[in-house]
Amino acid sequence: DIVMTQSPDSLAVSLGERASINCKSSQSVLYSSNNKNYLAWYQQKPGQPPKLLIYWASTRESGVPDRFSGSGSETDFTLTISSLQAEDVAVYYCQQYYNTPQWTFGQGTKVEIK
Amino acid sequence: QVQLVESGGGVVQPGRSQRLSCAASGFSFSSYDMHWVRQAPGKGLEWVAVIWHDGSNEYYADSVQGRFTISRDNSKNTLYLQMNSLRVEDTAVYYCARGFSLGYFQNWGQGTLVTVSS
Numbered sequence: 001d002i003v004m005t006q007s008p009d010s011l012a013v014s015l016g017e018r019a020s021i022n023c024k025s026s027q028s029v030l031y032s033s034n035n036k037n038y039l040a041w042y043q044q045k046p047g048q049p050p051k052l053l054i055y056w057a058s059t060r061e062s063g064v065p066d067r068f069s070g071s072g073s074e075t076d077f078t079l080t081i082s083s084l085q086a087e088d089v090a091v092y093y094c095q096q097y098y099n100t101p102q103w104t105f106g107q108g109t110k111v112e113i114k
Numbered sequence: 115q116v117q118l119v120e121s122g123g124g125v126v127q128p129g130r131s132q133r134l135s136c137a138a139s140g141f142s143f144s145s146y147d148m149h150w151v152r153q154a155p156g157k158g159l160e161w162v163a164v165i166w167h168d169g170s171n172e173y174y175a176d177s178v179q180g181r182f183t184i185s186r187d188n189s190k191n192t193l194y195l196q197m198n199s200l201r202v203e204d205t206a207v208y209y210c211a212r213g214f215s216l217g218y219f220q221n222w223g224q225g226t227l228v229t230v231s232s
Contacts, residue, residue, distance in 0.1 A: 040218035042159075049209055049222040050151075050159065061220075093159055097217045101173035103149075103161040 002026050002099045006092075006106035012114040019081040021109045023094035028074040031098065038098035041070055041079045044108075045090045053092075054079065081111070089113060116140040116221045118210050123226030126200055136193040136210030136223055144168070144188040147213040150195045152206035153225070160206075163195065164213065178204075200230045 003026040013019040029038045037057035042050040052061045054070040057077055067082045081088055094106040122134040136148070150162040163184040165172045172184050183196040193210050207227050211219040 038217065042219075044159075049225055050219075051222070052218060052220055055214075055218040095159075095218065100216045101164055101171075102175070103164075103219075105159040105161070108158045 001102055002029065002096050002104055004094055004096055004104050004106040006094060006109045008109060009107070010110040010112065012112045013081075013084045014114045015086065016083050017114075019084050019088070019111055021079045021092050021094075021111070023072075023077040023079070023106050025075045025077075025096055025098075029096045029098035030074045037073055037077070038096055039070075039072070039077050040095045040097065041068075042093045042095065042105075043088075043090045044093065050093065084111070084113070086113065116212065118212065118221060118223030120208060120210055120223045120226040123208065123228045125229045125231060127232050128200060128202055128230055130200055131196070131198045132200060132228060133197070134195040134208055134210075134226060134228070136195075138191045138193065138210075138212070141212070143186075143191040147216060148184075148186060148193045149211045149213050149219060150182075150184060150193075151209045151211055151219070151222075152204075153209070154203075154206045157206075162208070165193070197228070200228075202230050204228065205230045 005024045007022045039057040041054040044050040058070040069080050091108045117139045119137045126132045149164045163174045165184045181199045185194045207225040209225045210223045212221040214220045
């Protein structure tokens with residue numbers, strides 16, 4: 001299985017400041033035939049189910065604010081919130097879908113307001 | 115809009131069985147692969163099982179292989195998870211999720227809590 005490791009486990013950021021979450025996969029999730037990274041990011045607010053934010057490592061899901069962006073390739077990825085808002089307090093998960101039919105998630109990163 | 119509503123959770127004793135359901139609406143259910151994902155209390159997300167859009171294939175996480183069975187009834191727009199030989203460590207919120215072409219999980223239900231305890 002591909003192991004996904006996120007860092008940090010938690011971070012506290014002031015309102016309006018930038019938050020960055022890293023995700024590292026144990027092997028490349030870049031599919032060479034189509035040059036796509038099989039990596040998604042999800043947001044889970046307290047008491048709610050996860051919500052898809054980004055797929056193919058950098059494509060925002062419809063309706064997701066543009067302060068959320070994804071970057072990276074092969075084994076190293078980053079989710080960036082450019083200007084943290086109060087409603088962004090949540091746990092964020094990365095997920096690989098390269099090694100299907102076995103999907104794996106990172107352990108999650110909790111984002112709080114400083 | 116897409117709606118996924120899980121049901122069937124509750125308290126069950128170790129070694130017993132439980133069946134979860136997920137009622138889907140707002141999309142062409144028979145066109146999508148469907149998943150179960152679980153989350154133990156205070157923990158992260160764990161993929162559990164997937165079933166192809168036509169029910170022709172199913173795959174499981176090692177942790178549930180041989181104990182859980184995923185199925186679907188496309189005429190009823192409903193996904194199921196039959197859980198046998200339940201263990202304390204199966205305690206979790208179980209989510210159903212709509213998959214996009216063997217890729218990411220585009221929509222999630224609200225989840226149903228299964229507590230395995232004597």
